[in-house]
Amino acid sequence: MEDDKIIALYWARKEEAISETDRKYGSYCRSISFRILNDKEDSEECVNDTWLHTWNAIPPGKPEFLAGFLGKIVRNLSISKYRAGHAQKRGSGETQALLDELEECIPSGKSVEDEIEGRETAAAINRFLETLDAESRKIFVRRYFWAEPVKELAGNLNISEGKVKSQLFRMRAKLKMHLEKEGIAL
Template sequence: MKQKNFLKELRNHNPKALDYVFDTYGNLIFKVAYSVLNSRELSEECVNDSLLKIWNNIDSFKNDDNKFKGWIIILTKYTAIDMIRKESKHSNVTNLDFYNNEDIRFEDGLMQKETKEEILKEISKFDKDNKEIFIKRFFLDYSIKDISKSTGISENAISNRLRRCKLKLIESLKEEVL
């Protein structure tokens, strides 16, 4: 399989073309998945899901092979995010550690009534950068130091953003309950 014709062969559902994609882009797909999921096991599952999506959706890719790598990165990133959403629907919010923070006191029983899905709905209202920081910290268990390295934002700024996001989340959840 040559780079020139692999897209044509992939559109014709030639399994060798998918092997070529895996051999050429497999490490990239894994790294993108791991950067979102921070779990080897979930990242491996995401690689498989991404390859299946590439196979099933190759006809929606209308660009030339120069843009294929970018398409794979985006597809993998959103596949990983979908996995987080799927996992969060099956988990109760009491597994989150952010409500134990000394600076913030939740009203008794408030968080027990909320589901992760409702929290994710509120988090989705955050701006892109804060949403990414919040999810990495509280859903993917990144350290503040790791978040700082991956975003290029100082640790102090990360801590401040997280504090503001938690306060905003608490207020919006209180409003929903009342």
């Protein structure tokens, strides 16, 4: 079913919207969540929560790109679940590696002082991504937004793991400089 028809089902408050969303985007959302949580049950819970969040968001919202909308919700829910489960200890999984890699570039989110600050940071990162070539942007987004492991990322893009790691290292340094210029990172 086309995205606009699925969105129309949400607007009409038809429960079929959820089953159609799951049919079209379920495996996509499960893979994002599983990469972050590495736990099937927790991932399934986050996907189900994603459907609930989507039901509550549409209407009034009307996403232009449904896959990205769903991906962002499931990613954020999964990261929150990961952080809640690892609040007392630092794990050694892929998600912790992602957070550690970006920790030096992006201001800490420990205080919930202001959502505006988070939006400014997101806008600055988007401006940074616009400065990258297509391959670098793809590597950055797949690694830090979709939580794709370096080995898998390299295989999917037919490049070496070393190249992926060095590009990520250079991009993090450039991101840090970009955020410092914009007054976001110290």
